[in-house]
Structures are given as structure tokens and as C-alpha cells.
Amino acid sequence: MLIQYLIFCLGAGLVQGAYARQPGPGGVSTFDAPLWFFTPAGKIIIPIIAIGLFIAEVILGFVLVAWWAGVFLWLPALLIASIFVPGSAIVSRNPAVPFFIGILIVIGATISFLV
Secondary structure (H helix, E strand, O other): OHHHHHHHHHHHHHHHHHHHHHOOOOOOOOOOHHHHHHHHHHHHHHHHHHHHHHHHHHHHHHHHOOOHHHHHHHHHHHHHHHHOOOOOOOOEEEEHHHHHHHHHHHHHHHHHOOO
């Protein structure tokens, strides 16, 4: 269960990192991101997903592993995921790639929780 939780946290960290690098002030240029990322709907839906995944990380850590996992264990996964978000040395500036990969990882981890 711990490995599945860490995989979930990695996917959520990718989504949260992509949210942090959304187009606009302090984010990436609008030319580096797909059109959907800087539409009004994208600017509302992406933060809701990122915040929802953060809440899910904390709750799942408390419920599935232990209290210390809910408080601390998502931090290393977020740091590892930050290597793969736009603006790092090994990735392009496009936030869509880590966002969609993170969503796929989260869906896979959620399915593995249910199995």
C-alpha cells in the first residue's frame, strides 16, 4: 500500500508542478503552453484539480498508511516530481506534458488502490 501511495503522490506532484508553471505572471510564456492552459476554463479547472489532489494526498496518507505519511510522505514525492516539471533542466517549458502524465499516474494509482 505504501508503494501505491508514493506512486499516487508522484502523479499528484506532477500535476501540482504543472499548475505552478501555468501560463501568466510568474509562470511560463503563453507560447510555451497549449491554448487550453491559458483559457478561463483552464485557469479554473487546473487549480481545482491540483488542490484536490493535494487534499487527497493528505487524506489517503492518513487513512491508508499512517498519520506521518499524511503529514510528511508526500513532500519527497513532490520534490522528485519537481525535477520533471517545466522550467527544470531536463524538461521543456510546456506544462501540459507533466500535467497529463501526472493525471495518468494518478488514475493508475487510484485503480491499484481499488484492486
